[in-house]
Amino acid sequence: xxxxxxxxxxxxxxxxxxxxxxxxxxxxxxxxxxxxxxxxxxxxxxxxxxxxxxxxxxxxxxxxxxxxxxxxxxxxxxxxxxxxxxxxxxxxxxxxxxxxxxxxxxxxxxxxxxxxxxxxxxxxxxxxxxxxxxxxxxxxxxxxxxxxxxxxxxxxxxxxxxxxxxxxxxxxxxxxxxxxxxxxxxxxxxxxxxxxxxxxxxxxxxxxxxxxxxxxxxxxxxxxxxxxxxxxxxxxxxxxxxxxxxxxxxxxxxxxxxxxxxxxxxxxxxxxxxxxxxxxxxxxxxxxxxxxxxxxxxxxxxxxxxxxxxxxxxxxxxxxxxxxxxxxxxxxxxxxxxxxxxxxxxxxxxxxxxxxxxxxxxxxxxxxx
Numbered sequence: 001x002x003x004x005x006x007x008x009x010x011x012x013x014x015x016x017x018x019x020x021x022x023x024x025x026x027x028x029x030x031x032x033x034x035x036x037x038x039x040x041x042x043x044x045x046x047x048x049x050x051x052x053x054x055x056x057x058x059x060x061x062x063x064x065x066x067x068x069x070x071x072x073x074x075x076x077x078x079x080x081x082x083x084x085x086x087x088x089x090x091x092x093x094x095x096x097x098x099x100x101x102x103x104x105x106x107x108x109x110x111x112x113x114x115x116x117x118x119x120x121x122x123x124x125x126x127x128x129x130x131x132x133x134x135x136x137x138x139x140x141x142x143x144x145x146x147x148x149x150x151x152x153x154x155x156x157x158x159x160x161x162x163x164x165x166x167x168x169x170x171x172x173x174x175x176x177x178x179x180x181x182x183x184x185x186x187x188x189x190x191x192x193x194x195x196x197x198x199x200x201x202x203x204x205x206x207x208x209x210x211x212x213x214x215x216x217x218x219x220x221x222x223x224x225x226x227x228x229x230x231x232x233x234x235x236x237x238x239x240x241x242x243x244x245x246x247x248x249x250x251x252x253x254x255x256x257x258x259x260x261x262x263x264x265x266x267x268x269x270x271x272x273x274x275x276x277x278x279x280x281x282x283x284x285x286x287x288x289x290x291x292x293x294x295x296x297x298x299x300x301x302x303x304x305x306x307x308x309x310x311x312x313x314x315x316x317x318x319x320x321x322x323x324x325x326x327x328x329x330x331x332x333x334x335x336x337x338x339x340x341x342x343x344x345x346x347x348x349x350x351x352x353x354x355x356x357x358x359x360x361x362x363x364x365x366x367x368x369x
Contacts, residue, residue, distance in 0.1 A: 001171055003130050003255040005051045010041055010248040011220030012240035014089065015071050016061035028287050028322075029223065029243040031061050036273035037241050041248050042078060044268075048250065050080050052127055055113075056220040056238070057087025057138075057178030063100035068109040076112055083114040085135040086121055087178040087221060094145045103139065122157055124164050132170040134161065136177040138199055149196035151179025151221075153205060161205075165212040171255065175217045181205055182217075182235035184226040185325070186347045193297060197222045206233055215369045216263065225267060225328030225362045234367055236265070244283040245327045246270040247363075260368070267328075267363035287323045295321060304344060314341065321345070328362030 015038065016022070016031040045053060060067040068090070075082045091103035107115035107123075114123050114135050121137030138151030153161070165173075180188070181202040188194035189202075199205060209217070215233055223240040225247050239247045252264040272279045295318040298304070299311035306314075317334060324330040331349040334342050352359040361367075 001130060001255065002257060003128075003172060003253070005128055005131065006049065006250065006252050007052045007054060008045050008048075008050050008248060008250050009054045009056070009218060009236075009238045010038070010241050011056050011238040012058040012087065012223055012242065013038055013055065013071070014058055014061050014240065014242045015067045016064075017066055017070055020061060020064050020067055022061060026290060028290055029240055030283055030286060031242055033246075033273060033276055033279060033283075034061070034242050036275065037246055037270050037279075038074075040270050040273050041241065042074075045248075045250075046079055050250070052081040052083060053078070054133075054174075054176055054218055055082060055084045056176050056218050057085050058089045058220060058240070059084060059087065060090055063090050063092050065101050068101060068106075072109045072113070081113075081127065083125075083127065083133055083135060083176065084110050085114070085176050085178055086137055086139060088139055088147060088149075088151075091121070091139050092147050094141055103141075120157070120160075122160070124168075126170065127174075130170050131172045131174065132168050134164060134173065134175045136161070136175065138177050138179040140200075151177070151199040153199065153201055158201075158204070158208075162208065165208065165214070168212070172253065172261075173212070173214045173216075175209065175214060177217065177219055178221050180219050180222055180228075180235060180237055182228040182230045182233070184222055184224055184228050184235070184237055186344075187303065192301060193294070206230065209233055215261075224326050227265070227361045227365065227367070234263075234369075239326050239328075241270070243326060244287055244323050245280060246283065263367045263369060265361075265363070265365050265367070284320065284323045287326070288319045291319055291322050295319075299341075304341060306341070310338075318345075321348075329358075329360040331358060 014031050015034045086106050091106050093100050094103050096102040107119055124134045127133045140148045140152040179199040180197050181199050185194050189198050217235045219237045222237050223243045225239045226237050228235045247267050247269050250266050255261050295315050299306045329350045332345045350360050
């Protein structure tokens, strides 16, 4: 069965109408450009012959009803289907409050974007002949109804997923979830700064997907361009539209006459929008200016555990480290750092598993599945 289709991904839109913008000076992302950047991308995609668009969560700034309503209205005007899942910013509370919708309300805003037959925060549907999409909800709350930082698939959703995979007979199954299921950064599953971006029961999910022959998972949340693999499964995470380098992806999936499967990935960046003629440079500086405390924690906490007197002189040299991580395909070397610290930061670079050559696959590549 020959299958050939083109689709796009844009993640972590953080849509914020002007009257809803939360001016938090410590945030790394620029919600001020959320609408013009999205409009730029939608205009570009509308000129292309794509089959659908995936939006893997953090659609809104903080789950505001006005922002959800605006986005749903805007997506309904597009000439191609769109499918969404909730991110932690979309359903930050179980019960509605003065700022955010109730978590259970999320599907009602997105009936036309995957949730037409589901009142749960997850769904499945055939998006093209022979192509099934599974949209998962990775948000979890504690016994006091507070949102937890790390992602999780609860037992009800996990059992539902088992049934869906057992019945699915499509040759192509795509999974979309907000939290990462494979590490995109060294030690991400265990580091206090990284594990909140991971799915806690990722190992169980990967085992289930592997058994079902699923090889593609699309995630967001980390605001980083990265392609990671484990045991034949690829986690393709896409950076945020409101954070440097303002990326989106266009992908081509193909099963040829010999049954060989491939996925071609091309990434693009929004360089400027009205009112922000130097957007890329501005947002890179925005991250650099706010990176000091983050980088200092990285130096002071495990596994480096540097004393403050040793960490302080290194921080300024790491000003653009996170911006370069976000862009993907970066190589790092700080030859004047102490050897253990130098090796630690080198490990964040785009190197092959045996560290013999650069492996630039985060933005432009073809995966043979």
